Amino acid sequence: MNQDGSWADTIWVSYKQGNYHTSKNTTPRSSAIYKPEANKIYSLQEGEHAGICTVTDASQDLAYAGAGKKRIVQKIDTAVTVNGVACTLIRVKLEDQIIDYYYNPGHLQVNPALFSQHKYEGLADFLKMSKALPLKMEKTINGMFTVTMTLVSTQAVAIDEGIFTIPVLAPDPSLNLIKVANQEVMRIKR
Numbered sequence: 001m002n003q004d005g006s007w008a009d010t011i012w013v014s015y016k017q018g019n020y021h022t023s024k025n026t027t028p029r030s031s032a033i034y035k036p037e038a039n040k041i042y043s044l045q046e047g048e049h050a051g052i053c054t055v056t057d058a059s060q061d062l063a064y065a066g067a068g069k070k071r072i073v074q075k076i077d078t079a080v081t082v083n084g085v086a087c088t089l090i091r092v093k094l095e096d097q098i099i100d101y102y103y104n105p106g107h108l109q110v111n112p113a114l115f116s117q118h119k120y121e122g123l124a125d126f127l128k129m130s131k132a133l134p135l136k137m138e139k140t141i142n143g144m145f146t147v148t149m150t151l152v153s154t155q156a157v158a159i160d161e162g163i164f165t166i167p168v169l170a171p172d173p174s175l176n177l178i179k180v181a182n183q184e185v186m187r188i189k190r
Contacts, residue, residue, distance in 0.1 A: 011149060015133070018114035019164045033164055034058065039117045042166050044188075051190070053169055057182040058120040061094055073125040076100075082135040082150060090129055092122030097141045101126045101134040108133035108154065120182070 012023045018036035023029070028047030035042070041056040061071065072093040080087045080102055087102040099121055112127035119125075126134070140146040168189040175185035 010152075014159050014163060015110070016159045016161075016164070021163045033166060034118065035164065035166065036114065036117065041120065044167075051188050052172075052175060053167065053186050053188055055169070055184050055186055056120065058118045058123075060119055060182050061121065071122050071125065073122060073129065075129065080136075083152075085135060087135055088130070090126050092126060094122065097139060099126075099140075100136075100138040101130065102136035102138075103130045103132045103134050105130065105132050107135060108151075 010025045014021045020034045021031065023031045028045055028049070030043065030045040032041055032043045034040070039058045041058050043054040043056065044050075045052075072091075074091055074093075076089040076091050078089050080089055082102050082104075085104050085107060087104050090101045090103070092099040092101065103126075109132050110127060112124070112131055115127050116124050118127075121139075134151075136148070136150045138146055138148045169186040170189050172185070172187045175187070
């Protein structure tokens with residue numbers, strides 16, 4: 001899968017005033033934009049799917065959509081070093097996944113209020129406790145596989161607001177034959 005580019009080994013993330021933009025070096029290239037005023041994550045892709053956008057409601061986790069279940073968020077008493085930085089671990093347990101966020105309170109500090117409605121993947125709960133962005137994230141799904149993302153480098157740069165621009169979208173029922181509780185696939189108007 002790595003040779004054909006279908007999974008990312010590098011993800012670039014930009015944060016500004018509660019917005020974030022991720023870009024992955026997959027083939028085709030993909031990106032996601034979070035807009036706090038809508039509390040939605042807009043996932044875009046180049047190539048054959050360039051005309052569609054998956055819109056995810058960040059106010060809920062898929063496993064908890066309408067189920068009335070609560071996630072378990074706990075600080076784990078362990079010492080972990082990530083790229084030479086001593087980190088604390090906060091674990092978010094969802095019905096079918098465990099997300100371990102590793103952070104250092106002196107690195108990548110963030111105002112948790114900027115993401116207070118971002119419930120997806122337990123991000124708001126994590127940031128409320130950590131007040132810092134993660135240096136490492138491990139996501140285990142159904143105990144079957146784990147995705148690990150580790151921060152390699154950071155730099156403060158001027159960010160062009162244009163990277164947070166969402167294209168004009170139009171509903172298309174034919175793209176949503178299988179309903180997913182917190183997602184809608186939409187057409188990008190050209």
